[in-house]
Amino acid sequence: MPLKRKIQELQKKREVVLKGGGDAAIEKQVAMGKMTARDRIISLLDKETFTEYDLFAEHEAVDFDMDKKTLAGDGVVIGTGTIYGASMCIFAQDFTVAGGSLGNMHARKITKIMDHALKMKIPLIGINDSGGARIQEGVSSLAGYGEIFFRNTLSSGVIPQISVILGPCAGGAVYSPALTDFVFVVEKISKMFITGPEVIKTVLGEEISMEDLGGARVHSEITGNAHFYAQSEAECFEQIKKLVSFIPLSNLKKAKKFPPKDPISKYQIEDIVPGDPKQPYDVRDVIKAIVDDSDFFEVHELWAANMVIGFGRMGGETIGFVCNQPLVLAGVLDVDSSDKAARFIRFCDAFNIPIVTLVDLPGYLPGVDQEHAGVIRHGAKVLYAYSEATVPKMTVILRKAYGGGYIAMGSRHLRADFVFALPGAEIAVMGPEGAANIIFRKEIASAEDPEKVRKQKVKEYKDKFANPYVAAAKGYIDSVIEPKETRKILLHAIEVSENKAVYLPKKKHGIPPF
Amino acid sequence: MEKTSKTSDSDASSATGAKTSGGKTSKTSGSIKEGKSSAAVKSSNGKGNGNGNGDCGNGKLRCKSLIVDGTKYRTQLNKKFENRKLWEPHNPKKITSLIPGTIIKIDVKVGQTVSEGEQILILEAMKMKNKILFGMDGTVKSIHVKEGEKIPKDFLMLEMK
Numbered sequence: 133m134p135l136k137r138k139i140q141e142l143q144k145k146r147e148v149v150l151k152g153g154g155d156a157a158i159e160k161q162v163a164m165g166k167m168t169a170r171d172r173i174i175s176l177l178d179k180e181t182f183t184e185y186d187l188f189a190e191h192e193a194v195d196f197d198m199d200k201k202t203l204a205g206d207g208v209v210i211g212t213g214t215i216y217g218a219s220m221c222i223f224a225q226d227f228t229v230a231g232g233s234l235g236n237m238h239a240r241k242i243t244k245i246m247d248h249a250l251k252m253k254i255p256l257i258g259i260n261d262s263g264g265a266r267i268q269e270g271v272s273s274l275a276g277y278g279e280i281f282f283r284n285t286l287s288s289g290v291i292p293q294i295s296v297i298l299g300p301c302a303g304g305a306v307y308s309p310a311l312t313d314f315v316f317v318v319e320k321i322s323k324m325f326i327t328g329p330e331v332i333k334t335v336l337g338e339e340i341s342m343e344d345l346g347g348a349r350v351h352s353e354i355t356g357n358a359h360f361y362a363q364s365e366a367e368c369f370e371q372i373k374k375l376v377s378f379i380p381l382s383n384l385k386k387a388k389k390f391p392p393k394d395p396i397s398k399y400q401i402e403d404i405v406p407g408d409p410k411q412p413y414d415v416r417d418v419i420k421a422i423v424d425d426s427d428f429f430e431v432h433e434l435w436a437a438n439m440v441i442g443f444g445r446m447g448g449e450t451i452g453f454v455c456n457q458p459l460v461l462a463g464v465l466d467v468d469s470s471d472k473a474a475r476f477i478r479f480c481d482a483f484n485i486p487i488v489t490l491v492d493l494p495g496y497l498p499g500v501d502q503e504h505a506g507v508i509r510h511g512a513k514v515l516y517a518y519s520e521a522t523v524p525k526m527t528v529i530l531r532k533a534y535g536g537g538y539i540a541m542g543s544r545h546l547r548a549d550f551v552f553a554l555p556g557a558e559i560a561v562m563g564p565e566g567a568a569n570i571i572f573r574k575e576i577a578s579a580e581d582p583e584k585v586r587k588q589k590v591k592e593y594k595d596k597f598a599n600p601y602v603a604a605a606k607g608y609i610d611s612v613i614e615p616k617e618t619r620k621i622l623l624h625a626i627e628v629s630e631n632k633a634v635y636l637p638k639k640k641h642g643i644p645p646f
Numbered sequence: 647m648e649k650t651s652k653t654s655d656s657d658a659s660s661a662t663g664a665k666t667s668g669g670k671t672s673k674t675s676g677s678i679k680e681g682k683s684s685a686a687v688k689s690s691n692g693k694g695n696g697n698g699n700g701d702c703g704n705g706k707l708r709c710k711s712l713i714v715d716g717t718k719y720r721t722q723l724n725k726k727f728e729n730r731k732l733w734e735p736h737n738p739k740k741i742t743s744l745i746p747g748t749i750i751k752i753d754v755k756v757g758q759t760v761s762e763g764e765q766i767l768i769l770e771a772m773k774m775k776n777k778i779l780f781g782m783d784g785t786v787k788s789i790h791v792k793e794g795e796k797i798p799k800d801f802l803m804l805e806m807k
Contacts, residue, residue: 340733410775461745462774494773499746499799532773563773 149187149204153228161228166298166321167365169209169226172259176369177213177220184211186244191237196268203229206237207262210245212254215376218388221249224259227299231263234305238266239276246283253382255292257372260309261299277304284311289482291382294372297322297348297358298365310357313479314375314431317348317358318368324351324358349434356435356468374429378443378450379483386484387450396426401615405492405530407556412458415440415490418530419453422446422488422619428453432472438462439469441476443485447623452480455490456541458531464497465537467510474513474644481521486626489542492531494563511540512645518546520642524629526622529553529600529609535562544608549632550625551609552618553600559609560602564594738782739806746798747771749791754804758786766804767791782806 150170152158158168167175173182191198191206207229212221223245225232242258249256265273287293288311295309296316300323309315309324317324325346332338332345344350352361360375362368380387399421404413420426423444430442438461441454454473456463465473480487496502496511518525518540526549527542538559542548553559561567568589569576579585596602603609613621711720751768754760766778784806791803 338733344733344735410770410773412774412777458774459777462772462776464745464772497745497772501799534773 146187152204152226153230157228164321165365166227166261168228169224169232169259169261172298172365172369173209173211173213173222173224175366176257176372177215177222178217181213182211182222183213184209186210186241189237189241191235191269193235193266193269193272195270198268203235205229206235206241207232208234208238208241210241212245212248215373218376218381219252219254220257220376221245221252221254222257222259225262225299227261227263230266232261232299233263233266234273234276235266235269236272236276239273239279243276243279243283246280246287249291250283250287253291253384255294255376255379255381256287256312257294257296258308258312259296259298260301260305261297262305263300264303264305274304277308280308281311284308288313289383289478292379292483294375296368296372297324298368299323302326302328302346306357314360315351315358316360316362316368316372317351318362318365319348321365322348322351322358352432353434356432356472358435359431361434375443378429378445379485380450383482383484390424390445390448392445392448393425395421395423395619399426401530401554401618405554405556405615409531409556409558412462414459415455415457415463415492415530418490419444419455422622423451423453424448431476436466436468436472438464438466439472441472446488446619446626449626450485451626452476452485452487453490454487454542456493456537458492461497463493464495465493465511465514465540466497466502467505467507470507470510470514470540474510474517477514477517477521481517481523484523486524486526486629487521487542488622489525489527489548491527491529491533491538491541493534493537493541494532495535495537509645511536514540515546516642516644518542518548520636520644522632522634522636524626524632525549526625526629527551528618528622529557529559531556531558533557533559547634549629550621552611552613552621553604553609554615554618555600555612557600557609557612558598559600560597564590564598567597568593739784739787740802741766741778741780741804741806743769743797743799743801743803745769745771745776747776747796749793749795749797749803750775752789752791752793754786754789756786756789760784760786769797769803778803780806 152168152170161168187205189206191203193199205226207226208223209226210223212219214220223242225234246256265277284293292314293312294314294316295312297309298318298321301309302323302325306324306326320343323342323346329340329342329345332340348358348361351358360368360371362371378387399417401418401421404417404421406413416428416430419428419440423446425445428442428444430440432441438457439455440457441452444451444453454477456465477487479485496507525542525547529551531554533541539545544551568586571593572585572589576582576586576589600609600612604612611621711718713719747769748771749767750770753765753767760780761783762780764780766780769776769778787805787807789804791797791801797803
């Protein structure tokens with residue numbers, strides 16, 4: 133039975149390749165607290181849905197005796213499968229095979245699955261665990277990186293792209309994750325940097341560990357390169373699954389609708405937002421008072437925490453939240469929080485996710501370091517992103533909305549569709565103290581008791597302008613609402629915006645202040 | 647060498663020499679301190695005038711120069727490099743201000759045992775009474791601020807044991 137023998141031959145061949153780098157290498161991988169590439173894919177995807185391609189791919193390198201070596205699958209596993217029934221394209225670099233180094237065939241496998249994802253309009257998940265370029269293949273491996281970056285860029289805004297860093301990702305390789313929409317890192321396992329500790333030591337004479345230079349915490353707290361931080365690979369996969377449940381397959385689709393559910397009743401906006409504008413509170417509690425089942429999935433939780441972004445559902449539909457966080461740095465807009473908000477707004481806009489903005493901020497953060505760090509350029513990104521976004525935009529002014537911060541945070545002037553304000557809202561060009569000092573400078577200076585006059589003028593200004601009614605009288609806000617009405621009116625606004633259609637002037641693309 | 651080497655790789659050795667003679671104690675090449683010329687310093691001169699890192703050659707950046715045996719040598723060591731802020735590991739026991747403001751209330755005393763999440767003080771800044779909380783359990787070692795004091799950013803407010 134010749135066919136039977138051929139089938140046996142195939143099974144044998146498969147068995148060999150599925151071993152990856154062999155038992156010793158797998159043992160080493162496991163000892164580092166890491167799963168193997170295939171195990172990772174299998175535990176991430178729905179049970180028995182993973183279908184692998186290019187299992188028998190072989191490299192074509194000949195230099196440095198490479199022609200005598202075989203590398204199982206050339207160090208990368210590619211395929212398709214589903215998460216909660218939604219189709220995904222996925223690749224995972226296999227560190228047990230030549231350190232997951234990227235050669236020509238390795239790159240061609242990755243680009244093949246990327247092309248699939250773009251054609252089929254389904255999300256791409258890339259699991260990175262690689263020592264870097266395969267030196268023996270020289271410029272071919274650089275070419276491979278370039279091809280990957282190019283496809284990352286083409287796919288941007290068409291399909292969601294997710295990068296998972298489960299091992300080293302150094303040098304040029306870091307730019308693929310940087311071009312994707314969401315980056316996941318795991319404590320002690322993820323390492324990302326352009327130049328490693330060795331180079332830094334040689335060039336600058338500074339000593340720093342890999343963990344301190346580009347570990348998981350560094351990228352989720354300081355650089356903002358990573359969006360999600362987990363303690364273990366298993367936790368990381370749960371986060372990915374949760375994210376996938378909130379986002380659509382592509383820019384042609386809307387996110388999956390879930391059955392609506394009321395928020396947990398212990399979250400009441402009236403109890404959360406203090407009347408005294410100087411008292412901080414956690415804006416995430418306000419979000420929990422608004423979203424279905426009080427289930428809010430935060431993005432970039434540890435970085436630039438003075439801005440809170442993330443996904444929740446309202447009436448079963450995915451909503452992107454962009455909120456100032458009075459608990460951290462008084463909720464100011466600064467360089468990092470502007471970047472954070474702007475990019476998230478653009479993601480939501482690209483993937484048809486309505487945006488709810490909760491405003492409570494004193495303005496942009498003053499200071500030499502902020503100015504010199506380019507708060508003008510970075511702050512402009514928020515204005516750009518809001519103005520350009522054509523998805524439904526709802527804004528609720530919870531309390532303070534002063535100066536440039538008021539304009540930036542989804543104001544009517546940037547074409548918010550609905551702007552509501554709570555009765556405690558203060559919408560003015562600047563705070564009462566500063567404003568009174570400028571407007572009544574002469575009166576205060578010439579008074580017998582300047583301090584008394586100053587206080588009186590501050591109060592006058594406060595009574596007259598630190599409220600939502602001046603803006604309401606001009607139609608800049610649509611309605612002053614009671615806190616308990618917030619969810620209801622937002623649900624109504626989302627329903628009304630269901631078929632929103634806005635067309636921007638025809639252009640190749642805009643030029644955001646990158 | 648590893649302690650003081652600098653930007654341009656070809657001139658790494660010259661930078662080493664320069665820093666040493668600039669009055670800084672360094673582990674490498676003590677010979678220059680004694681005023682003896684060394685190969686390292688000489689190579690600095692040769693490169694500085696010719697094909698060295700252009701920044702120093704055309705004098706746009708202020709570089710240190712040193713005199714050895716009556717000859718003036720220009721080095722690659724510029725002010726910017728010397729004054730650069732070295733990376734320091736984050737010390738959770740030192741609590742510094744993230745924003746300039748006024749201390750309006752201090753809730754702890756020196757020697758007090760505190761636990762994570764407890765309030766340290768209130769820092770009024772940007773129209774907000776910001777609550778500063780402990781990020782870890784421990785004992786207060788010293789407090790460097792008073793109520794009513796105005797502090798800048800990155801000011802050391804409190805130390806933990």
